[in-house]
Amino acid sequence: VDIQKDSDLMHIVHVTAEMAPIAKVGGLGDVVTGLARACLTRGHKVDVFLPFYECINKQHIKELALTSTYNSFYDGSWVATNVYRGVVSGIPVVFIEPSNQFFKGQSVYGGSYNELEAYLFFSRACLEWLQVSGTQPDIIHVHEWQTGSLPLLYWDMYHYLSLKKPRIVLTIHNMEHYGECRQEQLSKCGLDGSMYANEEKAVDDRTIGHNPERLSLLKGSIVYSNAIVTVSPTYLKETLCSGWLAGTLIRHRDKYFGILNGIDAAMWNPATDAYLPAKFDANNVEGKKICKLYVQRGLGLASEVHSRNPDTVPLVVCISRLVAQKGLHLITNAIRYVEELGGQMVILGKAPDGRVESEFRGLAELHSKGSSIRILLMYSEELSHMLYAAADIVLVPSIYEPCGLAQMIGMRYGAVPIVRKTGGLADTVFDMDDQSQPELMNGT
Ligand code: ADP
Numbered sequence: 001v002d003i004q005k006d007s008d009l010m011h012i013v014h015v016t017a018e019m020a021p022i023a024k025v026g027g028l029g030d031v032v033t034g035l036a037r038a039c040l041t042r043g044h045k046v047d048v049f050l051p052f053y054e055c056i057n058k059q060h061i062k063e064l065a066l067t068s069t070y071n072s073f074y075d076g077s078w079v080a081t082n083v084y085r086g087v088v089s090g091i092p093v094v095f096i097e098p099s100n101q102f103f104k105g106q107s108v109y110g111g112s113y114n115e116l117e118a119y120l121f122f123s124r125a126c127l128e129w130l131q132v133s134g135t136q137p138d139i140i141h142v143h144e145w146q147t148g149s150l151p152l153l154y155w156d157m158y159h160y161l162s163l164k165k166p167r168i169v170l171t172i173h174n175m176e177h178y179g180e181c182r183q184e185q186l187s188k189c190g191l192d193g194s195m196y197a198n199e200e201k202a203v204d205d206r207t208i209g210h211n212p213e214r215l216s217l218l219k220g221s222i223v224y225s226n227a228i229v230t231v232s233p234t235y236l237k238e239t240l241c242s243g244w245l246a247g248t249l250i251r252h253r254d255k256y257f258g259i260l261n262g263i264d265a266a267m268w269n270p271a272t273d274a275y276l277p278a279k280f281d282a283n284n285v286e287g288k289k290i291c292k293l294y295v296q297r298g299l300g301l302a303s304e305v306h307s308r309n310p311d312t313v314p315l316v317v318c319i320s321r322l323v324a325q326k327g328l329h330l331i332t333n334a335i336r337y338v339e340e341l342g343g344q345m346v347i348l349g350k351a352p353d354g355r356v357e358s359e360f361r362g363l364a365e366l367h368s369k370g371s372s373i374r375i376l377l378m379y380s381e382e383l384s385h386m387l388y389a390a391a392d393i394v395l396v397p398s399i400y401e402p403c404g405l406a407q408m409i410g411m412r413y414g415a416v417p418i419v420r421k422t423g424g425l426a427d428t429v430f431d432m433d434d435q436s437q438p439e440l441m442n443g444t
Helices: 027-041 115-132 150-158 183-189 216-222 233-241 246-251 285-300 328-340 354-368 381-390 406-412 423-428
Strands: 012-017 045-051 062-074 077-088 092-100 139-143 166-173 181-182 215-216 227-230 256-258 315-323 343-350 372-377 395-398 416-419
Touching: 012 027, 012 115, 012 423, 027 045, 027 092, 027 139, 027 181, 045 115, 062 092, 062 115, 077 115, 077 395, 092 115, 115 139, 115 150, 115 181, 115 183, 139 150, 150 166, 150 181, 150 216, 166 216, 181 183, 215 216, 216 246, 233 246, 233 256, 233 354, 285 315, 315 381, 315 406, 328 343, 328 354, 328 372, 343 381, 354 372, 381 406, 406 416, 406 423
Parallel strands: 012 045, 012 139, 045 092, 139 166, 166 227, 227 256, 315 343, 315 395, 343 372, 395 416
Antiparallel strands: 062 077, 077 092, 181 215
16 A cells, blocks of 8 residues: 655654553543554554553553653642553554552453542653653544643643643544543642633533532633544534534634544554454455355354345444443434344343343343343444444444444445434445445445
8 A cells, every 4th residue: 555654743642541452441442542643644643541540451561561650740749650662563562550459450441449540640641751762753643531621731830841842633522421520629730720620611501600619621621622522524514503512613613624543554454463364345245144144154153154034134233332422312213123124133231230231131131041032231342343334234323423433334344324313423424325425425
């Protein structure tokens, strides 16, 4: 492939709570890895700064080595912090490991430490490390509320110290996560929280007038970043028209852009995917049939060769975090319809909410003896690849969706996406006879 190199080469540092595949919960992790790899390929220097979560499988990190130990400020004292370097999927990663309880536990989120405070610590620790190591990247790219205090810390503190060159880019992957933060919590990372409790800076617009204590890290980072990106043009429009941040975004409209996410075509490639029992591409779809049969047999679904209509049993796959945003009632309705219509369906998802978890567990048990529906309540990267490869249809019935990756991955693996027309789903899925999409008609 002829790789285009950019002429103005930059040093880009991503500061993020997730990175695929070592610390991925949803699309954020995929996008950080894909974007970092794309920029590396174009000739830029890229580093990803990530908390060194205890749950990270170190075997997936190449050349892992302790670089240094330094101190980073938190809550009135300096915390000894290890910094490691390593390489993940070809991307240089800097791991930040404080000596306190932060980031300990068996999963990326939901540990027994205070999550907000851990990310406040992490955001400052990244800037502190850039300062200690004398690194001046061109761009510090922050993602979501977790790293939302970094732009404040940069422009109100570190820029007055030694960091002069960097400019800050914020990507908002999902506006629903606003990073609720009390003034005194923000003060713990060394800023004066009360300075931000006004409408122009970080006060949470939903509570204006009755709770000036409450700040939003997402809003603060919108105000303080040099550029803001969200993950699809339609979501950009939606967030400017409604939602609690619309006023702030309109005020900062000139630096707010909607850029459609893509998927990492190297990581998601059915012609080379190491997780698949058989490879395939658009010109050779035999392998896809084998993948479907493999999944059907593995999950005890009636495989096509044994069913009444050997060629026509469609397999519907839904791979999703099981949260309200994803259209839970539409997913459960789909189970019923697919069963009634004689199709097959596999759901792979994790429900962070206990009630949702037990509802789906009940459904899983109900269908476990049958031969058409399977509900797998777990997170599995490997299974997700196999299911996309096996799928005839990928279902993404989100109520709202900033961009969504599942529909794009599905299409790359030869499945038809069925989606609601919202956000990035509206920007990526088109009917075959949609005249406004001439390139689709040409098969490109
Ligand atoms: P979100 O970021 O809101 O979760 P996206 O569609 O942008 O939604 O990204 C979801 C990503 O997470 C996709 O790569 C999808 O395959 C993956 N994913 C979601 N749930 C699971 C799961 N239970 N096991 C494996 N991968 C999952």
